[in-house]
Amino acid sequence: MSAPHIAAERLGAGYFQDPYSVHARLRAQRPVTPVIMPGGFPVWLVTGYAEARAALADPRMSKRMPGWHPEPGSVIATMDLHMLNSDPPDHGRLRRLVNKAFTVRQVERLRPRITAITGDLLDDMAGQKDQPGVDLLTSFAFPLPITVICELLGVPPADRDDFRAWSATIVSDTPAPEVFQAHATAMARYFMALLAAKRQQPGDDLLSALLAARDDEDRLSENELVSMAFLLLVAGHETTVNLIASGMLALLLNPAELARLRADPALIARAVEELLRYVNPVSNATFRCATEPVELGGLCIGRGDPVLVSLSGANRDPARFGDPDQLDLGRDSSGHLAFGHGIHYCLGAPLARLEAGIAISGLLARFGSISLAVPAASLRWRPSTLIHGLESLPVRLAP
Numbered sequence: 001m002s003a004p005h006i007a008a009e010r011l012g013a014g015y016f017q018d019p020y021s022v023h024a025r026l027r028a029q030r031p032v033t034p035v036i037m038p039g040g041f042p043v044w045l046v047t048g049y050a051e052a053r054a055a056l057a058d059p060r061m062s063k064r065m066p067g068w069h070p071e072p073g074s075v076i077a078t079m080d081l082h083m084l085n086s087d088p089p090d091h092g093r094l095r096r097l098v099n100k101a102f103t104v105r106q107v108e109r110l111r112p113r114i115t116a117i118t119g120d121l122l123d124d125m126a127g128q129k130d131q132p133g134v135d136l137l138t139s140f141a142f143p144l145p146i147t148v149i150c151e152l153l154g155v156p157p158a159d160r161d162d163f164r165a166w167s168a169t170i171v172s173d174t175p176a177p178e179v180f181q182a183h184a185t186a187m188a189r190y191f192m193a194l195l196a197a198k199r200q201q202p203g204d205d206l207l208s209a210l211l212a213a214r215d216d217e218d219r220l221s222e223n224e225l226v227s228m229a230f231l232l233l234v235a236g237h238e239t240t241v242n243l244i245a246s247g248m249l250a251l252l253l254n255p256a257e258l259a260r261l262r263a264d265p266a267l268i269a270r271a272v273e274e275l276l277r278y279v280n281p282v283s284n285a286t287f288r289c290a291t292e293p294v295e296l297g298g299l300c301i302g303r304g305d306p307v308l309v310s311l312s313g314a315n316r317d318p319a320r321f322g323d324p325d326q327l328d329l330g331r332d333s334s335g336h337l338a339f340g341h342g343i344h345y346c347l348g349a350p351l352a353r354l355e356a357g358i359a360i361s362g363l364l365a366r367f368g369s370i371s372l373a374v375p376a377a378s379l380r381w382r383p384s385t386l387i388h389g390l391e392s393l394p395v396r397l398a399p
Protein backbone atom coordinates (compact mmCIF):
# COMPACT_ATOMS: atom_id res chain seq x y z
CA MET A 1 0.00 0.00 0.00
CA SER A 2 1.21 3.60 -0.64
CA ALA A 3 1.80 6.28 2.01
CA PRO A 4 3.66 3.91 4.35
CA HIS A 5 4.10 6.76 6.84
CA ILE A 6 0.53 6.20 8.03
CA ALA A 7 0.33 3.04 10.10
CA ALA A 8 -2.71 0.91 9.30
CA GLU A 9 -4.98 0.44 12.30
CA ARG A 10 -6.25 -3.08 12.88
CA LEU A 11 -10.02 -3.09 13.48
CA GLY A 12 -11.32 -5.67 15.94
CA ALA A 13 -14.60 -7.57 15.92
CA GLY A 14 -16.09 -4.70 18.00
CA TYR A 15 -16.20 -2.82 14.69
CA PHE A 16 -19.28 -4.82 13.64
CA GLN A 17 -21.12 -4.02 16.87
CA ASP A 18 -20.54 -0.28 16.57
CA PRO A 19 -19.04 0.85 13.25
CA TYR A 20 -20.22 4.43 13.79
CA SER A 21 -17.90 5.37 16.62
CA VAL A 22 -14.95 3.79 14.76
CA HIS A 23 -15.77 5.79 11.62
CA ALA A 24 -16.20 9.01 13.59
CA ARG A 25 -12.80 8.58 15.24
CA LEU A 26 -11.04 7.70 11.98
CA ARG A 27 -12.77 10.48 10.03
CA ALA A 28 -11.71 13.05 12.62
CA GLN A 29 -8.06 12.09 11.87
CA ARG A 30 -8.45 11.88 8.08
CA PRO A 31 -11.35 11.00 5.73
CA VAL A 32 -9.36 8.25 3.98
CA THR A 33 -7.19 6.01 6.08
CA PRO A 34 -5.41 2.64 5.87
CA VAL A 35 -6.90 -0.04 8.10
CA ILE A 36 -6.80 -3.80 8.46
CA MET A 37 -10.36 -5.10 8.53
CA PRO A 38 -11.43 -7.60 11.22
CA GLY A 39 -11.16 -10.37 8.60
CA GLY A 40 -7.45 -9.49 8.21
CA PHE A 41 -7.41 -7.73 4.82
CA PRO A 42 -5.77 -4.31 4.43
CA VAL A 43 -7.80 -1.56 2.71
CA TRP A 44 -8.07 2.18 2.36
CA LEU A 45 -11.22 2.96 4.34
CA VAL A 46 -13.10 6.06 3.13
CA THR A 47 -15.26 7.60 5.86
CA GLY A 48 -15.74 11.20 4.61
CA TYR A 49 -18.87 12.03 2.56
CA ALA A 50 -17.17 14.05 -0.19
CA GLU A 51 -14.39 11.50 -0.58
CA ALA A 52 -16.88 8.59 -0.63
CA ARG A 53 -18.91 10.21 -3.40
CA ALA A 54 -15.78 11.00 -5.38
CA ALA A 55 -14.46 7.42 -5.06
CA LEU A 56 -17.79 5.86 -6.07
CA ALA A 57 -17.99 8.04 -9.19
CA ASP A 58 -14.33 7.56 -10.20
CA PRO A 59 -13.88 5.32 -13.29
CA ARG A 60 -10.34 4.54 -12.09
CA MET A 61 -11.86 2.66 -9.16
CA SER A 62 -12.40 -0.70 -10.79
CA LYS A 63 -14.47 -3.64 -9.60
CA ARG A 64 -11.82 -6.05 -10.86
CA MET A 65 -8.49 -6.55 -9.10
CA PRO A 66 -5.77 -6.15 -11.78
CA GLY A 67 -4.38 -9.56 -12.74
CA TRP A 68 -6.85 -11.52 -10.56
CA HIS A 69 -8.99 -14.21 -12.18
CA PRO A 70 -11.01 -16.87 -10.41
CA GLU A 71 -9.92 -20.43 -11.04
CA PRO A 72 -11.85 -21.64 -14.11
CA GLY A 73 -14.62 -24.03 -13.12
CA SER A 74 -14.49 -22.93 -9.46
CA VAL A 75 -17.62 -21.88 -7.63
CA ILE A 76 -16.36 -18.29 -7.54
CA ALA A 77 -15.97 -18.31 -11.35
CA THR A 78 -19.57 -19.52 -11.66
CA MET A 79 -21.11 -16.72 -9.59
CA ASP A 80 -18.67 -13.86 -10.03
CA LEU A 81 -19.74 -12.50 -13.43
CA HIS A 82 -22.47 -10.11 -12.32
CA MET A 83 -22.93 -6.38 -12.79
CA LEU A 84 -21.75 -5.44 -9.30
CA ASN A 85 -18.40 -7.07 -10.06
CA SER A 86 -18.13 -5.62 -13.58
CA ASP A 87 -16.70 -2.49 -15.16
CA PRO A 88 -17.96 -0.88 -18.36
CA PRO A 89 -18.80 -2.04 -20.97
CA ASP A 90 -19.89 -5.38 -19.42
CA HIS A 91 -21.54 -3.56 -16.53
CA GLY A 92 -23.91 -1.62 -18.80
CA ARG A 93 -24.78 -4.70 -20.87
CA LEU A 94 -25.67 -6.73 -17.77
CA ARG A 95 -27.58 -3.93 -16.05
CA ARG A 96 -29.63 -3.04 -19.15
CA LEU A 97 -30.98 -6.60 -19.31
CA VAL A 98 -32.84 -6.21 -16.01
CA ASN A 99 -33.16 -2.46 -15.61
CA LYS A 100 -36.74 -2.26 -16.88
CA ALA A 101 -38.04 -4.71 -14.27
CA PHE A 102 -36.87 -2.42 -11.44
CA THR A 103 -38.01 1.07 -12.48
CA VAL A 104 -40.25 3.04 -10.09
CA ARG A 105 -43.19 2.56 -12.46
CA GLN A 106 -42.72 -1.17 -12.89
CA VAL A 107 -42.12 -1.77 -9.19
CA GLU A 108 -45.23 0.24 -8.23
CA ARG A 109 -47.27 -2.52 -9.91
CA LEU A 110 -46.10 -4.85 -7.11
CA ARG A 111 -47.72 -2.67 -4.42
CA PRO A 112 -50.92 -4.76 -4.03
CA ARG A 113 -48.96 -8.01 -3.76
CA ILE A 114 -46.43 -6.54 -1.28
CA THR A 115 -49.33 -5.19 0.78
CA ALA A 116 -51.00 -8.62 0.77
CA ILE A 117 -47.80 -10.44 1.83
CA THR A 118 -47.29 -7.84 4.59
CA GLY A 119 -50.88 -8.32 5.76
CA ASP A 120 -50.42 -12.11 6.03
CA LEU A 121 -47.20 -11.71 8.04
CA LEU A 122 -48.88 -9.20 10.36
CA ASP A 123 -51.77 -11.64 10.89
CA ASP A 124 -49.29 -14.41 11.79
CA MET A 125 -47.51 -12.16 14.26
CA ALA A 126 -50.80 -11.01 15.80
CA GLY A 127 -51.47 -14.70 16.46
CA GLN A 128 -48.17 -14.97 18.35
CA LYS A 129 -48.63 -11.88 20.47
CA ASP A 130 -49.23 -13.68 23.78
CA GLN A 131 -45.74 -15.13 23.69
CA PRO A 132 -43.00 -13.34 25.64
CA GLY A 133 -41.46 -11.93 22.47
CA VAL A 134 -41.66 -12.15 18.69
CA ASP A 135 -38.46 -12.01 16.63
CA LEU A 136 -39.35 -9.24 14.22
CA LEU A 137 -36.45 -10.22 12.01
CA THR A 138 -37.46 -13.85 11.45
CA SER A 139 -41.22 -13.30 11.54
CA PHE A 140 -41.45 -10.15 9.43
CA ALA A 141 -38.37 -8.32 8.15
CA PHE A 142 -36.82 -11.40 6.52
CA PRO A 143 -39.83 -13.16 4.94
CA LEU A 144 -41.27 -10.05 3.27
CA PRO A 145 -38.40 -9.09 0.91
CA ILE A 146 -37.38 -12.68 0.21
CA THR A 147 -40.94 -13.64 -0.74
CA VAL A 148 -41.18 -10.62 -3.05
CA ILE A 149 -37.85 -11.24 -4.81
CA CYS A 150 -38.51 -15.00 -5.07
CA GLU A 151 -41.85 -14.32 -6.76
CA LEU A 152 -40.30 -11.76 -9.10
CA LEU A 153 -37.49 -14.09 -10.15
CA GLY A 154 -39.57 -17.29 -10.13
CA VAL A 155 -37.73 -19.01 -7.25
CA PRO A 156 -39.86 -21.40 -5.15
CA PRO A 157 -40.29 -19.66 -1.75
CA ALA A 158 -40.19 -23.06 -0.02
CA ASP A 159 -36.40 -23.04 -0.53
CA ARG A 160 -35.88 -19.73 1.24
CA ASP A 161 -34.56 -21.07 4.56
CA ASP A 162 -31.73 -22.95 2.79
CA PHE A 163 -31.14 -19.84 0.86
CA ARG A 164 -30.99 -17.65 3.95
CA ALA A 165 -28.27 -19.87 5.48
CA TRP A 166 -26.14 -19.97 2.31
CA SER A 167 -26.44 -16.28 1.72
CA ALA A 168 -25.62 -15.38 5.35
CA THR A 169 -22.41 -17.41 5.07
CA ILE A 170 -21.41 -15.75 1.82
CA VAL A 171 -21.77 -12.18 3.12
CA SER A 172 -20.21 -13.00 6.51
CA ASP A 173 -16.58 -12.13 7.26
CA THR A 174 -15.95 -15.11 9.46
CA PRO A 175 -17.08 -18.38 7.88
CA ALA A 176 -14.73 -21.36 8.10
CA PRO A 177 -13.31 -21.90 4.56
CA GLU A 178 -14.97 -25.32 4.24
CA VAL A 179 -18.35 -23.88 5.27
CA PHE A 180 -17.97 -21.06 2.74
CA GLN A 181 -17.07 -23.55 0.02
CA ALA A 182 -19.97 -25.87 0.90
CA HIS A 183 -22.58 -23.11 1.04
CA ALA A 184 -21.37 -21.29 -2.07
CA THR A 185 -21.32 -24.58 -4.00
CA ALA A 186 -24.81 -25.45 -2.78
CA MET A 187 -26.06 -22.08 -3.96
CA ALA A 188 -24.40 -22.31 -7.38
CA ARG A 189 -25.80 -25.84 -7.91
CA TYR A 190 -29.20 -24.66 -6.79
CA PHE A 191 -29.27 -21.93 -9.43
CA MET A 192 -27.92 -24.19 -12.17
CA ALA A 193 -30.69 -26.72 -11.47
CA LEU A 194 -33.34 -24.00 -11.27
CA LEU A 195 -32.25 -22.45 -14.56
CA ALA A 196 -32.19 -25.88 -16.25
CA ALA A 197 -35.76 -26.47 -15.03
CA LYS A 198 -36.89 -23.08 -16.31
CA ARG A 199 -35.31 -23.72 -19.67
CA GLN A 200 -37.54 -26.82 -19.94
CA GLN A 201 -40.57 -25.06 -18.57
CA PRO A 202 -40.39 -21.25 -18.73
CA GLY A 203 -42.61 -19.27 -16.38
CA ASP A 204 -43.85 -15.68 -16.33
CA ASP A 205 -40.84 -14.51 -14.32
CA LEU A 206 -37.59 -12.59 -14.62
CA LEU A 207 -35.25 -15.61 -14.75
CA SER A 208 -37.27 -17.13 -17.61
CA ALA A 209 -37.08 -13.77 -19.42
CA LEU A 210 -33.30 -13.70 -18.91
CA LEU A 211 -33.02 -17.26 -20.23
CA ALA A 212 -34.88 -16.20 -23.33
CA ALA A 213 -32.51 -13.26 -23.75
CA ARG A 214 -29.56 -15.62 -23.42
CA ASP A 215 -30.88 -18.39 -25.64
CA ASP A 216 -32.29 -16.20 -28.41
CA GLU A 217 -29.65 -13.54 -28.64
CA ASP A 218 -26.77 -15.15 -26.80
CA ARG A 219 -26.33 -12.04 -24.68
CA LEU A 220 -25.56 -13.83 -21.42
CA SER A 221 -23.09 -16.65 -20.86
CA GLU A 222 -24.17 -19.51 -18.59
CA ASN A 223 -21.97 -18.17 -15.77
CA GLU A 224 -23.34 -14.66 -16.28
CA LEU A 225 -26.84 -16.05 -15.92
CA VAL A 226 -26.07 -17.90 -12.68
CA SER A 227 -24.22 -14.83 -11.41
CA MET A 228 -27.18 -12.57 -12.22
CA ALA A 229 -29.60 -14.87 -10.38
CA PHE A 230 -27.23 -15.00 -7.41
CA LEU A 231 -26.80 -11.20 -7.26
CA LEU A 232 -30.50 -10.39 -7.59
CA LEU A 233 -31.55 -12.88 -4.96
CA VAL A 234 -28.83 -11.97 -2.44
CA ALA A 235 -29.05 -8.20 -3.02
CA GLY A 236 -32.84 -8.44 -3.02
CA HIS A 237 -33.12 -9.87 0.47
CA GLU A 238 -29.91 -9.33 2.49
CA THR A 239 -30.49 -5.60 2.44
CA THR A 240 -34.16 -4.65 2.77
CA VAL A 241 -34.49 -7.01 5.75
CA ASN A 242 -32.06 -4.74 7.59
CA LEU A 243 -33.78 -1.53 6.55
CA ILE A 244 -37.02 -2.86 8.04
CA ALA A 245 -35.54 -4.42 11.21
CA SER A 246 -32.83 -1.85 12.03
CA GLY A 247 -35.25 0.90 10.98
CA MET A 248 -37.83 -0.33 13.50
CA LEU A 249 -35.12 -0.59 16.17
CA ALA A 250 -34.08 3.01 15.47
CA LEU A 251 -37.69 4.13 15.88
CA LEU A 252 -38.12 2.17 19.12
CA LEU A 253 -34.97 3.77 20.52
CA ASN A 254 -36.17 7.23 19.46
CA PRO A 255 -39.73 7.32 20.83
CA ALA A 256 -40.32 10.97 19.91
CA GLU A 257 -39.59 10.17 16.24
CA LEU A 258 -41.79 7.08 16.42
CA ALA A 259 -44.62 9.18 17.88
CA ARG A 260 -44.10 11.72 15.10
CA LEU A 261 -44.53 9.03 12.44
CA ARG A 262 -47.55 7.52 14.18
CA ALA A 263 -49.15 10.96 14.33
CA ASP A 264 -48.45 11.64 10.64
CA PRO A 265 -48.39 8.42 8.57
CA ALA A 266 -47.90 10.50 5.40
CA LEU A 267 -44.37 11.13 6.66
CA ILE A 268 -43.43 7.55 5.71
CA ALA A 269 -41.55 8.24 2.45
CA ARG A 270 -39.42 10.86 4.19
CA ALA A 271 -38.99 8.59 7.20
CA VAL A 272 -37.69 5.76 5.00
CA GLU A 273 -35.05 8.10 3.50
CA GLU A 274 -33.87 9.19 6.94
CA LEU A 275 -33.83 5.58 8.16
CA LEU A 276 -31.69 4.65 5.14
CA ARG A 277 -29.24 7.40 6.06
CA TYR A 278 -29.31 6.48 9.72
CA VAL A 279 -29.30 2.65 9.76
CA ASN A 280 -27.22 1.87 6.65
CA PRO A 281 -28.36 -1.66 5.73
CA VAL A 282 -25.25 -1.86 3.52
CA SER A 283 -22.55 -0.49 5.79
CA ASN A 284 -19.67 -0.49 3.32
CA ALA A 285 -19.80 -0.63 -0.47
CA THR A 286 -18.21 -3.63 -2.17
CA PHE A 287 -14.46 -3.45 -2.82
CA ARG A 288 -12.95 -1.24 -5.45
CA CYS A 289 -9.38 -1.33 -6.73
CA ALA A 290 -7.39 1.62 -8.09
CA THR A 291 -6.32 0.94 -11.70
CA GLU A 292 -3.79 3.78 -11.50
CA PRO A 293 -2.57 6.08 -8.72
CA VAL A 294 -5.56 8.14 -7.48
CA GLU A 295 -5.49 11.13 -5.16
CA LEU A 296 -8.24 10.92 -2.58
CA GLY A 297 -8.63 12.89 0.63
CA GLY A 298 -5.14 14.34 0.16
CA LEU A 299 -3.53 10.88 -0.05
CA CYS A 300 -2.26 8.86 -2.96
CA ILE A 301 -3.98 5.51 -3.42
CA GLY A 302 -1.52 3.26 -5.25
CA ARG A 303 -2.29 1.18 -8.34
CA GLY A 304 -3.89 -2.13 -7.32
CA ASP A 305 -4.72 -0.93 -3.79
CA PRO A 306 -8.10 -2.10 -2.46
CA VAL A 307 -10.51 0.66 -1.41
CA LEU A 308 -13.51 0.24 0.89
CA VAL A 309 -16.00 3.10 0.74
CA SER A 310 -17.92 3.30 3.99
CA LEU A 311 -21.50 4.32 3.20
CA SER A 312 -22.36 4.42 6.90
CA GLY A 313 -19.28 6.57 7.49
CA ALA A 314 -20.30 9.01 4.74
CA ASN A 315 -23.92 9.16 5.93
CA ARG A 316 -22.83 10.21 9.42
CA ASP A 317 -20.27 12.79 8.25
CA PRO A 318 -21.08 16.03 10.14
CA ALA A 319 -19.70 18.03 7.21
CA ARG A 320 -22.69 16.81 5.15
CA PHE A 321 -25.48 16.07 7.66
CA GLY A 322 -25.81 18.28 10.73
CA ASP A 323 -26.03 16.42 14.05
CA PRO A 324 -25.59 13.17 12.06
CA ASP A 325 -26.06 10.72 14.94
CA GLN A 326 -29.53 12.11 15.61
CA LEU A 327 -32.47 10.38 13.91
CA ASP A 328 -34.64 13.22 12.57
CA LEU A 329 -37.52 12.17 10.33
CA GLY A 330 -38.11 15.79 9.36
CA ARG A 331 -34.65 16.45 7.98
CA ASP A 332 -33.74 16.55 4.30
CA SER A 333 -31.84 13.26 3.97
CA SER A 334 -31.51 13.46 0.19
CA GLY A 335 -28.03 12.85 -1.07
CA HIS A 336 -27.46 10.01 1.40
CA LEU A 337 -25.27 7.22 0.06
CA ALA A 338 -27.17 4.23 1.49
CA PHE A 339 -27.85 3.00 -2.07
CA GLY A 340 -24.34 3.87 -3.25
CA HIS A 341 -23.55 6.34 -6.02
CA GLY A 342 -22.35 6.30 -9.64
CA ILE A 343 -22.85 3.49 -12.14
CA HIS A 344 -23.41 0.81 -9.45
CA TYR A 345 -26.16 2.85 -7.72
CA CYS A 346 -28.61 0.28 -6.35
CA LEU A 347 -30.79 -1.22 -9.06
CA GLY A 348 -33.37 -2.24 -6.46
CA ALA A 349 -33.73 1.15 -4.70
CA PRO A 350 -37.37 1.70 -5.85
CA LEU A 351 -38.32 -1.82 -4.69
CA ALA A 352 -36.54 -1.42 -1.35
CA ARG A 353 -38.26 1.93 -0.68
CA LEU A 354 -41.66 0.51 -1.57
CA GLU A 355 -41.22 -2.61 0.60
CA ALA A 356 -39.89 -0.72 3.61
CA GLY A 357 -42.64 1.91 3.39
CA ILE A 358 -45.41 -0.71 3.25
CA ALA A 359 -43.77 -2.84 5.97
CA ILE A 360 -43.16 -0.09 8.52
CA SER A 361 -46.51 1.64 7.92
CA GLY A 362 -48.29 -1.72 8.15
CA LEU A 363 -46.58 -2.64 11.40
CA LEU A 364 -47.39 0.69 13.05
CA ALA A 365 -50.99 0.59 11.86
CA ARG A 366 -51.55 -2.96 13.13
CA PHE A 367 -49.84 -2.68 16.52
CA GLY A 368 -50.53 0.36 18.70
CA SER A 369 -47.80 -0.77 21.05
CA ILE A 370 -44.42 -2.16 19.99
CA SER A 371 -41.57 -2.45 22.48
CA LEU A 372 -38.22 -4.17 22.73
CA ALA A 373 -38.45 -7.50 24.59
CA VAL A 374 -34.76 -7.44 25.58
CA PRO A 375 -32.36 -4.67 26.70
CA ALA A 376 -31.04 -2.79 23.64
CA ALA A 377 -27.46 -3.39 24.80
CA SER A 378 -27.92 -7.16 24.42
CA LEU A 379 -28.75 -6.97 20.69
CA ARG A 380 -26.00 -8.36 18.46
CA TRP A 381 -25.02 -7.31 14.94
CA ARG A 382 -23.87 -9.77 12.28
CA PRO A 383 -20.11 -10.01 11.64
CA SER A 384 -20.07 -8.65 8.07
CA THR A 385 -18.01 -5.90 6.46
CA LEU A 386 -20.71 -5.37 3.86
CA ILE A 387 -24.00 -5.71 5.71
CA HIS A 388 -24.99 -3.99 8.95
CA GLY A 389 -27.80 -6.13 10.26
CA LEU A 390 -29.14 -7.51 13.52
CA GLU A 391 -28.90 -11.19 14.46
CA SER A 392 -32.43 -10.96 15.92
CA LEU A 393 -34.90 -8.34 17.14
CA PRO A 394 -37.20 -9.63 19.91
CA VAL A 395 -40.21 -7.34 20.42
CA ARG A 396 -43.51 -7.30 22.29
CA LEU A 397 -46.54 -6.42 20.21
CA ALA A 398 -49.99 -5.33 21.31
CA PRO A 399 -52.96 -3.97 19.29
Ligand code: HEM
Nearest residue numbers: 083084235236239240243285286339340344346347348352
Ligand atom coordinates in the same frame (compact mmCIF):
# COMPACT_ATOMS: atom_id res chain seq x y z
C1 HEM B 1 -32.57 -1.24 1.70
C2 HEM B 1 -32.29 -2.02 0.73
C3 HEM B 1 -31.08 -1.92 -0.14
C4 HEM B 1 -29.90 -1.26 0.06
C5 HEM B 1 -29.51 -0.40 1.25
C6 HEM B 1 -29.08 -1.50 -1.10
C7 HEM B 1 -27.82 -0.97 -1.27
C8 HEM B 1 -27.05 -1.13 -2.41
C9 HEM B 1 -25.77 -0.53 -2.60
C10 HEM B 1 -25.05 0.34 -1.59
C11 HEM B 1 -25.33 -0.88 -3.83
C12 HEM B 1 -24.00 -0.46 -4.48
C13 HEM B 1 -22.85 -1.25 -3.93
C14 HEM B 1 -21.50 -0.80 -4.45
O1 HEM B 1 -21.42 0.20 -5.21
O2 HEM B 1 -20.53 -1.45 -4.10
C15 HEM B 1 -26.35 -1.73 -4.42
C16 HEM B 1 -26.25 -2.29 -5.66
C17 HEM B 1 -27.19 -3.17 -6.15
N1 HEM B 1 -28.40 -3.49 -5.57
FE1 HEM B 1 -29.13 -2.84 -3.83
N2 HEM B 1 -29.74 -2.31 -1.96
C18 HEM B 1 -30.98 -2.58 -1.43
C19 HEM B 1 -31.98 -3.36 -1.99
C20 HEM B 1 -31.89 -3.98 -3.20
C21 HEM B 1 -32.94 -4.75 -3.78
C22 HEM B 1 -34.33 -4.98 -3.19
C23 HEM B 1 -32.47 -5.24 -4.95
C24 HEM B 1 -33.26 -6.08 -5.89
C25 HEM B 1 -32.88 -6.93 -6.71
C26 HEM B 1 -31.09 -4.74 -5.12
C27 HEM B 1 -30.26 -5.00 -6.18
C28 HEM B 1 -29.03 -4.40 -6.39
C29 HEM B 1 -28.21 -4.66 -7.54
C30 HEM B 1 -28.52 -5.60 -8.70
C31 HEM B 1 -27.05 -3.88 -7.40
C32 HEM B 1 -25.86 -3.77 -8.36
C33 HEM B 1 -26.05 -2.57 -9.26
C34 HEM B 1 -24.90 -2.37 -10.22
O3 HEM B 1 -23.81 -2.93 -10.04
O4 HEM B 1 -25.11 -1.62 -11.20
N3 HEM B 1 -30.79 -3.98 -4.03
N4 HEM B 1 -27.39 -1.85 -3.53
